[in-house]
Amino acid sequence: MSVSSVVHSVIKHYPNVTLIDCGVGRESLLMTGQCIHSYDWTKPIENGRQLETAEMPWIVFIIVNRNGKDFSGSGVVLNNNWIITSGHLLLCRYNPCKVSNIRIYTGNQDINHLTDYHTIDDYFIPNEFRKGYQMSYDLALIRLSKPLNLMSNTEYKTINGICLPKEDIINTNDELALIAGYGAINDTTKLKGRPHMGWLKIMKPVFDSNDSNGTMITAERTPGGSMTCKGDSGGPLLQYINGRAVLIGVTKGGIMSNYCPKISFQTYYIRLSKHIEWIKQIVCQ
Template sequence: MKYLCFAIISALNVHLIYGTDECGISHYKRPNSNIAGGREARKGEFPWMISVQVRNLGDPGHQHYCGASVINRKWILTATHCLRGIDAKDLQIVAGAHDIKSWTDHMSRHTVEHMVLHPDFDDKTGLNDIALIKVKQEFLFEEKSQWLVNSVCLPKEGYSPRESLGTAVGWGRKSDKGALSKILKTVDLPILKQDDCRRLVGYDFLKDQEFCAGGQHDKDTCTGDSGGPVTQIIENRAVLVGITSAGLGGVPCGSAGWPAIYTDVSKYIHWINEHID
């Protein structure tokens, strides 16, 4: 299995979200059109986007490893496969980033207080690929961060994001052999019906706690996007409906007819609340 990372946005029904008073609000509006294969995100367009960075072995500093999403002032949501075998002291959480190679005053570094990996994560199938990180230093929202940091809303338990359009976000590679992007990128992806996806990836492979999106040539998430958000717009707010989990082993990123797999956040709302309340 090939693990990845990302985020998603579209129009849905009402009364299906919860979170902080300001959750899911971006003060930097999206342009009306996308270029083929995606585009650079605007600075501050996705203020819940986090760069999870790992200390370089034998070298000072950290490098981007996975994405994550701010869900309140102390907690972020990511993928379990991003954190397995990694010591919390070797992680750096960066908020407010756009160009991850260029530090600005509006970016903030956070250390990890506590990690919660899903206990039933299956390394072979990728099932239950969801994890929480609690940071020691609170995230600053609204004016204090120049609106470059904010939380994303969560869906109500049981909400289905399928048969909608989504927007993937991350600093991942453009292709399997390409370098990580230093600028945050975004791309719109269709979220498939469950049965349609199972016909492509296998009926025994895709579980109810997952969904797939993409399958269009050159539009995909890739290595370095894992753990990032999949959002949809509900009542003019971005709602975290999925977490970038995995691509299909042996299939290059952006291959037509081959979608990637995402964790369905609505299936884990009870688990999330158990740990952040």
């Protein structure tokens, strides 16, 4: 099946949730929904490349302690006060279990030279995932203890929020999208350095149990293509519209061999357009 050269995303502003200048990064003007800006796919996400400073200023690195052990993942800035990520990063399903010392690193920091981090005030996971473990609700919203400083002394913002899509919108064809995160860069190697990005193909929904009736976005790794790996959970699946990034999905993960999926294995992303109402309720409460 051919891949559509046009993206389905439509950006919508949600007061008190998204920023007026959301989705603008250093390379934004090179990215549009009609013309996919190509990169060398052979570079270390798997078969992706390292992000430039401020290229995707909404990506964050998250470290959380569960029962005395640190776990890490990726996340996305919505606005000055809120981060969105995957629910399983913050969920303890074993008793007794304690989640503590959650640290948020902004500004596309080098994972080997982490500096200042942000602490949190609270976090929220949908009841459908917290209690019922429904995979299509694998989301979490983190409220920071102090607002992020979105001002910049440089030409580009080093921290910015991403845009959100119009509620309930879905792709009706196979399309290209971007992934990014702090995960492994191949089947045996953890990330060293800044977060990586790459292109992949998202599949037309089939509306069955495979994609939770269209509430999850499915992507299949093909030879030469990029794919999210262990540690990318909570990171963005995005498309660009007129130079602005819109978050169409949050990385959930898939079947892994060591760090990354095998060829032809599928990975899954929580379709954000199906969770806009929940996001608004939590952020605006």
